[in-house]
Amino acid sequence: MNTVEFQNVGAQYGDKAVLSGIELEIPANSIYALIGPSGCGKTTLLRSVNRLNDLIRGFILTGSIMVDGKSVYSLKDKESVRILRRGIGMIFQKPNPLPTSIMKNMTIPYLEHVRSSAKEARELALERLKLVGLYNEIKDRLDAPAIRLSGGQQQRLCIARSLMLPSNLLLMDEPCSALDPISTYKIEEILFELKKERTIIMVTHNIEQARRVSDYTAFFYNGVLVESGATHNMFAHPQHDYTQKYVSGRMIESVLQEVHIS
Amino acid sequence: MKRKLISLLLAVMMATAMFPALSASAADPLSISIEIDGKIVTPTVAPILTEGGTTLVQGRFFTEYLGADVSWNQPNQEMTIKTAGYTVVFKMASRAYTVNGVAYQIPAAYDPPVNTGSAMVPMRFLFESIGSAVSYDTATKTAKVSYFTGLTGSIKVSGSTTVLPIMQSAADKLMGQNGGLSVTVAGGGSGAGIKDTQSGANNVGMSSRDLTADEMAEITPVKMANDAIAIIVNPKNPVTSLTTEQAAKIFLGEITNWTEVGGNDATIKVQTRETGSGTLATLEEMLLDRKTVVEKSIPFTSSALIKQAVANDEDAIGFDSIGFVDSTVRAVSLNGIDASDATVKNATYPLSRSLYVMTKGTAAGINARLIDYLRSAIVQQEIVQKEGYITL
Amino acid sequence: MMKKTKFKFHPVECLMRLGALAGIVAILFIFAFVFIKAWPVISHNGLGLLINRGFDKQISEAFYAPVSDPMLTFGMAGLIAGTLVTTLIALIFSGIISIGSAITICEFAPRPLASALIAVVRLMASIPSVVFGLIGAMLVVPFVDQFITLDIEKVVSEFYLTGRNLLSASIVLTFMIAPTVITLSVDALYSVPDIYRETGYAFGMTRFRVISRILLPSARPGIVAGFILGAGRGIGEAIAVSMVCGGLGMIPDLKYGFISLLTPVLPLSAAIINKSEAMSVPAVESALFACGALLLVLGTVFSLVARFLVKRFSSGGLVNET
Missing domain, CATH: 3.40.190.10 (Periplasmic binding protein-like II)
Structure with missing residues (x-):
């Protein structure tokens, strides 16, 4: 299934509201792009899916987020939350390999949760590295420090790493914003491959990227969902004036300030 | 000795009680201060001024304060004061006195020493006989004696490491009040100290053992503490x-x-x-x-x-x-x-011994003064006791 | 480029270079001075200085030897062992204490408590060592003394067992090293980017696992640096250790097992303090300078090794799994 459903989701940090009334359904095996200007709340929404925002003091979420029909925020004990997180891969804006070797980056999360031998873990790691097309580039230096890889390689390593656990849902927070066009292209290629078996929610600032890779797009604006739907439809016929301006790249900051959550 | 002193004291007390007029005519208590090396020193018996105008002071108290050995011969009515450098004998009611065996005479203008229960000696001759000088400040009614000040020259000391801590502290203190004085202290042990004294390699030797008769032939040891x-x-x-x-x-x-x-x-x-x-x-x-x-x-x-x-x-x-x-x-x-x-x-405790300083022949000059200083009330109380030794 | 700047006069730069030069000259002078003073003993003993034992007796013999025939034979193996073993044990103790404290401060304590704890730790790092020595002599020594029972006493015959021993010296040293290690570990943990934490949590790891598998390994260069500084202090610390170490320069004997923790030691630095009373004898003076020379060499070797280790660890990996 791999579906995610946001039902009347609101979120606040302390008494500062960042999201309200979000209703959104993410279909299985699709790439869903969340777009919108900085501070519109799309990242908060993304990080709520695996409850990573719990780490931030004062974070409150209202409404409910359903993953495969189960309410994420109804999970009471910590272990359930951890099980949830294991099933959801997360790619951060900045590549985040741990300060250790490439191979250990791959095996640490796997061996953390799966009873398995180091050999099995290694084999799976090699398979995942091949999947993201990194294997041929780094097969000679699997034990070299991961931070010596280029930014694009690091990000692909992180994607491969997130695939070590059986996760059918991937959360990506601007995965290509720190990368050059060629690296970005390679990652987009991977996304198409991954989509076959997984659902991907991707926050991006790159409108062109959203147009290229996503099946669906949701446009957020100051904490509210302005418009969502099939990407080609939305880019061709935006329903809302702001959407139209944003996707055409004509929305400037001064205009943004005038809009308020209604 | 103590018993003798007490009986003497008792006798004198009885005498003065019986003849109050006599004691009054012999001497009056005097209100002068005696300052030694810049410090007012108050004796147990106050100085007196005789009818003839002579200031008499307590002989034993002041010389012991300066490190002397004082003994009293009752039959002869003689007081012997031994410092490191001088042996002085005063006879009561007599103007004749000796310094290192040489006879001297107190001039007729001064009254002779008198025994009032304590041997009272003309102040000037008491201090001058042991090599010091007295000046009198009429304004403050203070007699000033300089004994451990105004010393110049250099002294080499070596020998027992047991004595060394006392010597070093005393030397530092003495040099502190005498800009022109230099005392160098070295160890080496008692044997080396004695040898150095014999050969003249030091001016003052230190020993933590008694000297043999042979050694005593050349060297004069002076006991300065017990250990x-x-x-x-x-x-x-x-x-x-x-x-x-x-x-x-x-x-x-x-x-x-x-x-x-x-x-x-x-x-x-x-x-x-x-x-x-x-x-x-x-x-x-x-x-x-x-x-x-x-x-x-x-x-x-x-x-x-x-x-x-x-x-x-x-x-x-x-x-x-x-x-x-x-x-x-x-x-x-x-x-x-x-x-x-x-x-x-009294040396009956098995692990006890006397500590000595010594010179070749009889000590003289600044060497003698250093030895007196070690034996003085100042060093005995402020250094010997504090370093864990037993005073004289 | 050199030519261009050569004729320009920068007073501040000149001053700074002069300062740096003065520092180097001072260090060279210290090395030269110590080695010249130590030379009679070093040249007389050669490598035997590092291998042979019996320092206590040798000092006593040297002290009573006639001036004409000085006794220059010394063996400092016991002192070197004392230095290394006390420092090692103290590092192990302070490792446990420090990493635990640092994690508590960084990960568990609420902010106000954390900053209060850090302030206390930094204050501890600035306490003069003689105070540690006094506390050691008054609290640690009687405490350790309790462990010495009659049965234990019977085991060891070469010397008396008292509260002044390897264990006490190590405990006192631990409390002197720990603040440095804690401070640097806290700094290192605080400087681990938040993203590493999030990475761990996003993988569904528990808090404990995030700390042990991700935070600690990531902070390792800083923590290792803390241990190195701590070890430097441990090797060089003299006063406090001399007050609690027992003062006999023997190699802790492994045949006694844990009881060897209760035997006296005499690290090099403490030897300089303890034996300084006999320093009026030139041979003893030279021997103590030889202790100083060994400390300098040990310190230099140690800092080189440390440099190498830091390089290794800053690029190295997380701990092995399974």
Whole structure:
């Protein structure tokens, strides 16, 4: 299934509201792009899916987020939350390999949760590295420090790493914003491959990227969902004036300030 | 001697009680201050002014203050004052006196010494006879004596490391009040000190042992302090006395259990001082016949630490300068003799000895003055006692 | 480029270079001075200085030797062992204490408590060592003394067992090293980017696992640096250790097992303090300078090794799994 459903989701940090009334359904095996200007709340929404925002003091979420029909925020004990997180891969804006070797980056999360031998873990790691097309580039230096890889390689390593656990849902927070066009292209290629078996929610600032890779797009604006739907439809016929301006790249900051959550 | 003094005192008291007029006519109490080296010194008997206008002061008090040995001959009514450099004899009611055997005469303008229960000597001649001078400030009614000030020259001192700490502190203090004086102090041990004195390599030698008759032929030793080592145990330890033989065997590691000397069944834990400690050297010399303390003993860097260790451990035995022993530890008696000021001063306590300074022939000049200083009330109280030695 | 700047006079730069030069000259001078003073003993003993034992007795013999025939034979193996073993044990103790404290401060304590704890720790790092020595002599020594029972006493015959021993020295040293290690570990943990934490949590790891598998390994260069500084202090610390170490320069004997923790030691630095009373004898003076020279060499070797280790660890990996 791999579906995610946001039902009347609101979120606040302390008494500062960042999201309200979000209703959104993410279909299985699709790439869903969340777009919108900085501070519109799309990242908060993304990080709520695996409850990573719990780490931030004062974070409150209202409404409910359903993953495969189960309410994420109804999970009471910590272990359930951890099980949830294991099933959801997360790619951060900045590549985040741990300060250790490439191979250990791959095996640490796997061996953390799966009873398995180091050999099995290694084999799976090699398979995942091949999947993201990194294997041929780094097969000679699997034990070299991961931070010596280029930014694009690091990000692909992180994607491969997130695939070590059986996760059918991937959360990506601007995965290509720190990368050059060629690296970005390679990652987009991977996304198409991954989509076959997984659902991907991707926050991006790159409108062109959203147009290229996503099946669906949701446009957020100051904490509210302005418009969502099939990407080609939305880019061709935006329903809302702001959407139209944003996707055409004509929305400037001064205009943004005038809009308020209604 | 003390008894003689008391009887003398009693006699004088009776005499003055019977003839009040006589004592009044002989002398009046005088309100002058006597300042020695910049410090007002108050004697036990106030100075008096005779009818003839002579100021008489308490001979014994002032010269002892300056480090002299004073003795009294009752039949002859003579007071002998011995400093390092001078031997002076004053006869009561007589103007004749001797300095180092040479006869001198107090001029007729002055009244002679008088015995008022204490031998009162004309102030000027008392101080001048031991090589000092007196000036009188009429405005403040103060007589000023300079004895350990205004000294110039240099003195070389060497010898016993036991005496060395006292000598060094005293020399520092003396140099502090005499800009032109330089005293260099070196160790080397008593033997070296005596040899150096004989050869003239030092001006003043230091020794922690008595000199032999041969050595005495050339050298004049002057006793300047007593040294004694107490063998200390924990106050809870039932052993209160040891023979010197037992004590030596304990420190040499030949007796290892307290039962062997009448104590509890427990290992004797010997505590010692670090090599180089004067106290350890003295113990090894006097008790252990120059052998070293058993190797497995725990060494301490200071007197206070070894005492603390003994105070904290029921099975411990240690040693310390007798002056440092307090109620936290117990000094055992040796051969039945308690360690006390008295047994040390009369040399009956086995681990006691006298400390000497010495010069070739009779001391003179600044050398004599340094020796007097060591024996003076100032050094005895402020240095000898504080360093853990026993005063004269 | 050099030519261009050569004729320009920068007073501040000149001053700074002069300062740096003065520092180097001072260090060279210290090395030269110590080695010249130590030379009689070093040249007389050669490598035997590092291998042979019996320092306590040798000092005593040297002290009583006649001036004309000085005794220069010394063996410092016991002192070197004392230095290394006390420092090692103290590092192990302070490792446990420090990493635990640092994690508590960084990960568990609420902010106000954390900053209060850090302030206390930094204050502890600035306490003069003689104070640690006094506390050691008054609290640690009697405490350790309690462990010495009659049965244990019977095991060891070469010397008396007292509260002044390897364990006490290590404990006192631990409390002197720990603040440095804690401070640097806290700094290192605080400087681990938040993203590493999030990475761990996003993988569904528990808090404990995030700390042990991700935070600690990531902070390792800083923590290792803390240990190195701590070890430097441990090797060089003299006063406090001399007050509690027992003062006998022997190699802790492994045949006694844990009891060897209760035997006296004499690290090099403490030897300089303890034996200084006998320093009026030139041979003893030279021997103590030889102790100083060994400390300098040990310190230099240690800092080189440390440099190498830091390089290794800053690029190295997380701990092995399974």
